[in-house]
Amino acid sequence: MKLFGRSLFFYWDNFVILLITYSAIIIPLEIALDSVSKSRTVLTINTITVFCFLLDLIFNFYHALKKETETNANSKQNSALTRKQRLYSYLKTWFIIDLISIIPYDLLIQYSFLHPSYEYLALARTLRLLRLLKIAQFMQKWGQTEFSNQGVMRLFYFVYWTGLIAHWIALGWIYIGGVPEKINDLPIDPNEPFTLYNIALYWTITTLTTIGYGDITPKTNIQRMYTMIVMIIGAGLYGYIIGNIANLLTNIDIAKTNFMQKMEKINTFMKYRRIPVELQNRINNYYTFLWENRKGYDESNIMDELPSSLRMKIALYLNKDIFEKIPIFKEASEDLISELVLNLKPVIFTPGDYIFRKGDIGLNMYFISRGIVEVIDEDKEHVIATLTDGNFFGEMALVFSAPRNASIKALDYCDLYTLDKETFDKVIVNFPDFAKSIEEKANKRFKNHVTENK
Numbered sequence: 001m002k003l004f005g006r007s008l009f010f011y012w013d014n015f016v017i018l019l020i021t022y023s024a025i026i027i028p029l030e031i032a033l034d035s036v037s038k039s040r041t042v043l044t045i046n047t048i049t050v051f052c053f054l055l056d057l058i059f060n061f062y063h064a065l066k067k068e069t070e071t072n073a074n075s076k077q078n079s080a081l082t083r084k085q086r087l088y089s090y091l092k093t094w095f096i097i098d099l100i101s102i103i104p105y106d107l108l109i110q111y112s113f114l115h116p117s118y119e120y121l122a123l124a125r126t127l128r129l130l131r132l133l134k135i136a137q138f139m140q141k142w143g144q145t146e147f148s149n150q151g152v153m154r155l156f157y158f159v160y161w162t163g164l165i166a167h168w169i170a171l172g173w174i175y176i177g178g179v180p181e182k183i184n185d186l187p188i189d190p191n192e193p194f195t196l197y198n199i200a201l202y203w204t205i206t207t208l209t210t211i212g213y214g215d216i217t218p219k220t221n222i223q224r225m226y227t228m229i230v231m232i233i234g235a236g237l238y239g240y241i242i243g244n245i246a247n248l249l250t251n252i253d254i255a256k257t258n259f260m261q262k263m264e265k266i267n268t269f270m271k272y273r274r275i276p277v278e279l280q281n282r283i284n285n286y287y288t289f290l291w292e293n294r295k296g297y298d299e300s301n302i303m304d305e306l307p308s309s310l311r312m313k314i315a316l317y318l319n320k321d322i323f324e325k326i327p328i329f330k331e332a333s334e335d336l337i338s339e340l341v342l343n344l345k346p347v348i349f350t351p352g353d354y355i356f357r358k359g360d361i362g363l364n365m366y367f368i369s370r371g372i373v374e375v376i377d378e379d380k381e382h383v384i385a386t387l388t389d390g391n392f393f394g395e396m397a398l399v400f401s402a403p404r405n406a407s408i409k410a411l412d413y414c415d416l417y418t419l420d421k422e423t424f425d426k427v428i429v430n431f432p433d434f435a436k437s438i439e440e441k442a443n444k445r446f447k448n449h450v451t452e453n454k
């Protein structure tokens with residue numbers, strides 16, 4: 001079943017990530033702060049979380065069984081075997097963690113007869129955090145599908161994990177009694193969880209960032225050892241940040257950075273060669289349009305690097321709307337589309353550009369994906385026709401092997417696709433229906449031309 005084009009499992013997986021993150025925040029809070037562990041709201045949410053983890057375990061079983069039935073439907077024996085293998089690997093790995101995380105520690109603590117082991121039971125809850133191991137796996141999958149930019153993904157991971165680690169360290173500091181009774185002679189109320197947490201987080205951040213004001217210091221051996229460990233983590237983290245953050249930030253939008261660098265080069269060149277301002281503006285407008293519509297990527301360059309099978313698939317996808325938009329392609333056979341798809345090249349023109357002039361030698365024809373062009377007879381200085389989305393032009397020179405019989409001027413930003421003469425000639429021979437409709441149009445336009453010139 002799908003919702004907004006995605007399978008329900010996608011939403012479920014993200015919901016489970018949210019619940020794991022919630023557990024990673026709340027469980028240490030419960031261990032360190034009594035008032036949180038006694039809250040009925042927390043108990044209710046925790047019980048719901050455990051129930052959802054149980055559902056997740058069931059879904060994982062279902063997934064392990066279902067996937068193989070879909071992919072190996074052709075061989076029953078093989079399917080049974082691989083299903084078994086899949087199930088076995090699940091049982092060997094994540095199942096144990098999933099099972100541990102569905103033990104309802106909170107309910108046991110509230111209503112158990114296991115009073116003597118209360119402390120251990122509270123700590124046993126942390127076992128549910130083993131599920132965090134799953135987050136790394138989830139996030140990898142998530143990162144590949146949801147973030148088109150790896151820089152943003154890395155920054156997101158970094159913030160996520162640093163936030164969680166700082167939270168745990170702060171709660172650890174409370175747990176080992178690191179928050180003093182007085183700071184700067186002002187007493188701290190030990191029954192106010194927010195103040196305690198705030199002070200502990202403040203200590204954590206000052207220690208992790210190696211700022212260390214020294215207003216909160218370790219008093220016991222355990223606290224001193226804990227501080228040393230946090231200092232070492234802080235030094236590592238600091239090194240990581242200094243080493244990576246500049247890189248991370250520049251990589252957040254690689255496409256934009258590359259594009260800006262390219263624009264800088266072009267602008268410096270234009271200024272150095274004293275290109276007229278009006279022309280500079282047109283060039284800038286062209287690149288701005290390219291950026292807004294294609295994020296600065298030159299499709300042809302990217303396509304050329306791909307193996308032919310992938311190139312065909314991606315070309316079919318990219319040119320999908322042109323085949324839907326342009327009437328003569330609507331009835332085209334699959335063979336014709338495959339022939340055309342790899343040979344149609346996207347080009348962009350800005351308002352006022354002449355795409356070609358009357359009398360030029362015709363080496364391509366054009367299909368308008370988006371935009372408006374004027375067909376102009378420059379000798380008579382009059383507009384013969386205006387063509388827009390879904391139309392084509394430049395076919396007459398190819399059909400009649402003659403020079404262009406009119407000039408074509410872009411009135412707006414035009415997204416066009418060109419088809420070169422060589423492919424055109426091949427297509428005309430192999431696909432007579434397509435040839436017929438183009439030739440009919442060319443003849444009709446030619447007749448119009450003759451009557452107009454009389």
Ligand code: CMP
Nearest residue numbers: 385393394395396397404405406445448
């Ligand atoms: P071609 O001769 O290659 O170059 C100029 C193009 O203008 C021509 O092909 C046709 O595609 C187009 N054209 C010429 N006459 C007309 C017309 N009357 N209506 C629409 N388009 C035309």
